[in-house]
Amino acid sequence: MRDMTPPETGKRRAPAMSPEQRRDMIVRAAIPLVIAHGSSVTTRQIAQAAGIGEGTIFRVFADKDELLQACVAEALSPGNSLAELASIDLGLPLAERLAEAADVLRAHLDRIGAVIGALHTTGGRTRTERPAGGPLPERDDRGMTATRDAVAELFAPERESLRLPPEQLAQLFLGLLLTHPDDEPDTAALVYVFLHGALTHDHDPDD
Template identity: 60%
Template sequence: MTENAPRRRAPGMSPEQRREMIVQTALPLVAEHGTAVTTAQIARAAGIGEATIFRVFADKDELLDACVAAALRTEHVVAEVAEIPMDQPLAGRLAEVAAALDAYLARMGAVIGALHSTGRQGRGAHGGGRAADAGLDRDTAQRQLVEAVAELFQPERSELRLEPEAIASIFLGMLFTRTRRKEDGPALDDFLEVFLHGALTA
């Protein structure tokens, strides 16, 4: 390329890509500051001008709503579960499911908790406005997660008492209960031992 040849510009982001980039940048700041976070802080962290935020979000409330919606989404948990290596014992696979679910619930709790504690009330069931509540399809999210976990039981399918999907559903139900009561609940190793081998030692 000669000195006078025009430089090729990198392709710009679509509005949807820019929204997603801004939301992902904003999430840890919202978890830390709640409603006190400023769009100037988010813009600096994203390496963009503050005006760029308002090209894709009508106002700060809409951005915060999008952050709540993103914190509630389960696609990344399903993707993490799908990537768990199958060449390890079943207990190891299930321990990775527990870690992925713990991380998801911690991120979600941090974002929603920070917003509620800093005064964001009355914006739907989760503080994310109508758009967040409308976009939350619990049945689909649960089904996708059960299907992803069921795949982890496939190598042991012939040894299962029930179909993999039923076992996965039971495991996730127990895991959610353990996660909610982690402070006074069993250690993960004990939980997995009882789940896989039963409550009796015989």
């Protein structure tokens, strides 16, 4: 008897992306190119990296400048770093928790610097700049507050042994990370000094 099963017509298509999902996908593909080329990156390069037609970019972005501003906004967004901070194992020793947090936050800051620096170097304008003759943009502290709270959670298991509340310690720790000295200590040294102070153990404070 002849098999009446209809032949397969090929793989099932993936569900269509929403405009927001497509924007996010394009921005993720664009950021490494923005870091490499700054504002001289072309929409054709971005489309190739994203695996889409160039016209698709202009279905969700008005122009290249809007796309570049979206890349800056994504770099500034603390979303990824907050997720990584929340995933740090609270069962680890405090020094290890803080070392992981420092690496996460430094990577976030490096990404911001790379994106904004590349645009500045190539003459691009970012939304963090003051418009000619205009006021400075309003400061949005929500991201910093969320980051401080996420770091404070890392101190919570030692709450009874802390000299200061976790929120204050988190603010101090972030202050160390945000200073960016030219000869910035490595992560282990920074965490050690933060937890144990600047003096060596064999130093006699009465000398």
